[in-house]
Amino acid sequence: EAGVTQFPSHSVIEKGQTVTLRCDPISGHDNLYWYRRVMGKEIKFLLHFVKESKQDESGMPNNRFLAERTGGTYSTLKVQPAELEDSGVYFCASSLLGGDRETQYFGPGTRLLVL
Amino acid sequence: AQTVTQSQPEMSVQEAETVTLSCTYDTSESDYYLFWYKQPPSRQMILVIRQEAYKQQNATENRFSVNFQKAAKSFSLKISDSQLGDAAMYFCAYRSANYGGSQGNLIFGKGTKLSVKP
Numbered sequence: 001e002a003g004v005t006q007f008p009s010h011s012v013i014e015k016g017q018t019v020t021l022r023c024d025p026i027s028g029h030d031n032l033y034w035y036r037r038v039m040g041k042e043i044k045f046l047l048h049f050v051k052e053s054k055q056d057e058s059g060m061p062n063n064r065f066l067a068e069r070t071g072g073t074y075s076t077l078k079v080q081p082a083e084l085e086d087s088g089v090y091f092c093a094s095s096l097l098g099g100d101r102e103t104q105y106f107g108p109g110t111r112l113l114v115l
Numbered sequence: 116a117q118t119v120t121q122s123q124p125e126m127s128v129q130e131a132e133t134v135t136l137s138c139t140y141d142t143s144e145s146d147y148y149l150f151w152y153k154q155p156p157s158r159q160m161i162l163v164i165r166q167e168a169y170k171q172q173n174a175t176e177n178r179f180s181v182n183f184q185k186a187a188k189s190f191s192l193k194i195s196d197s198q199l200g201d202a203a204m205y206f207c208a209y210r211s212a213n214y215g216g217s218q219g220n221l222i223f224g225k226g227t228k229l230s231v232k233p
Binding site: 003031033035040041042043044045048055056059091093103104105106107108109 | 150159161162206219220221223224225226
């Protein structure tokens with residue numbers, strides 16, 4: 001079974017540009033989470049989808065961040081325009097809805113550097 | 116709000132020895148889950164072990180075990196017979212058992228970088 005995948009693995013952009021990160025969850029996982037780790041700090045929750053609906057977006061830093069989950073499958077996280085403080089590693093995780101829903105499985109992350 | 120604290124930014128252990136990573140947390144909830152995740156260098160974060168707060172018995176997974184002290188809000192990870200492949204960043208995480216809304220997400224500590232010496 002394929003795990004959570006994320007694309008790209010790395011992205012280097014200039015301040016003011018736009019970047020879109022993609023996450024493909026494990027097949028059948030209705031829960032999808034986005035997290036971010038800024039260097040030297042904790043991994044912080046950004047938002048949570050249940051299928052195609054945003055269950056909780058309380059962790060989104062500001063309106064420069066837009067997340068979508070098309071048809072309840074893959075998700076994208078767009079940062080527009082990017083700022084220096086957006087640099088960090090963006091993780092995606094997925095879990096089952098019901099059953100072993102307590103365990104979240106993580107992707108490898110996207111390392112974003114804003115110059 | 117819940118918080119998770121890992122007080123050891125870095126730890127080192129000799130191969131085949133035992134090491135314990137510390138984690139404390141703060142919560143007013145009585146039912147929750149605690150996790151240890153491991154992230155090897157340049158690799159995916161994987162679940163090491165999980166503990167349900169309602170269970171008194173400490174979770175174990177092969178060479179990995181936890182010491183869960185609910186009253187003290189402590190959740191340490193013990194790695195026995197350390198191997199070179201155990202070198203990684205270890206994250207302690209908390210999750211409310213009340214599913215729904217913001218309680219579905221994980222709350223992480225800052226992590227402990229474990230080095231294993233041959």
